[in-house]
Amino acid sequence: MLDVALISHLPNFADFSRSELEEFIGHSRARRVEKNGHYFEEGETADHFFLLLDGYIRVVRISPAGEQIIVRYIACNELFGIAQAIGRDTYPANAVAAVDCVALAWPMSLWGETVRKFPSFCCAANKTLGSRLMDVQERVIELATEQVEYRVAAALLKLLDQAGKEVEEGILIDIPLTRQDVSELSGTTLHSVSRLLSGWEQNGLVKSSRKRVIVTNREKLHALTAGDK
DNA sequence: TCATTAATTGCCC
DNA sequence: GGGCAATTAATGA
Incomplete structure (x- = not known):
């Protein structure tokens, strides 16, 4: 027992x-x-x-x-x-x-x-x-009013709170997570997620690989959900 | 090694 | 932004 x-x-x-x-x-x-x-x-x-x-x-x-x-x-x-x-x-x-x-x-x-x-x-x-x-209420509002970039960033930040794990390069989302999963979580398509993550990677916000996402700059990611842009 | 599953990218709507 | 297809990459049997 x-x-x-x-x-x-x-x-x-x-x-x-x-x-x-x-x-x-x-x-x-x-x-x-x-x-x-x-x-x-x-x-x-x-x-x-x-x-x-x-x-x-x-x-x-x-x-x-x-x-x-x-x-x-x-x-x-x-x-x-x-x-x-x-x-x-x-x-x-x-x-x-x-x-x-x-x-x-x-x-x-x-x-x-x-x-x-x-x-x-x-x-x-x-x-x-x-x-x-x-x-759920938050997400309804997001879906109705926010851009995809915002929604994906918000989804990742939420996962970071739930499953964030410190690693050398930043904070790892400790759940195997495909682009498809992220898209199903944020109401978009895997293509858009893939493009967003690639862009963010170039700007140093995240590092991603197969089924793994590491957030390297939480502040910048958070800024995407702060209303501007 | 091969088959499967993921991810990226370019093209068009 | 989304949809689709072609291509490439990673993974596990």
């Missing part, structure tokens, strides 16, 4: 006693999903909720025309698949492992009592939902 210390520091569990947390974890099962596998698919009965312990998850929806849209990425220590919290009994999107992932899975039947009994857990779930909602 899993070491309680792995997650006891999370705000979700602030008002669990040690034994309560042990019991709660006892009701979960660690679920491993290898890269490109999925935790659940859109429309499936939501029988579990999850806490990501390691890895990154891509939340994907398919448009009526069959095109993929990446809704967001989920980083570790985040709750996901919490359909019950928004009154659904099916999952609203696909959850795909962007890398090999480990998550704890609880039966959804535990959701109600957990939320009722532990304000810290409830509060963390609300915060998670709230910040996702804010994210």
Whole structure:
């Protein structure tokens, strides 16, 4: 079984006693999903909720025309698949492992009592939902009003916050990320992303290679989202 | 080494 | 900016 210390520091569990947390974890099962596998698919009965312990998850929806849209990425220590919290009994999107992932899975039947009994857990779930909602609102506004350059820069900056990892040349987005992925995340095409990244590379903002993006000048990238240009 | 998957670039709308 | 095609590059079996 899993070491309680792995997650006891999370705000979700602030008002669990040690034994309560042990019991709660006892009701979960660690679920491993290898890269490109999925935790659940859109429309499936939501029988579990999850806490990501390691890895990154891509939340994907398919448009009526069959095109993929990446809704967001989920980083570790985040709750996901919490359909019950928004009154659904099916999952609203696909959850795909962007890398090999480990998550704890609880039966959804535990959701109600957990939320009722532990304000810290409830509060963390609300915060998670709230910040996702804010994210979505921001993106709607971006899509309606901003240029592609802005949107791609904003998408990269968001990933930097979620998955940034310091390396010698700058900050690496620690998720395998194709141009296609970036385009699905920012509502454009892989061609435009490729052209933008090439341009930015020449100007020293980023360094990219196959499935990897390193941001070498965060300030300049940020400036692209500041309204000018 | 070959087959597959990604990335780049030029041309046209 | 997007769509398409040709080309090249990287990767993994």
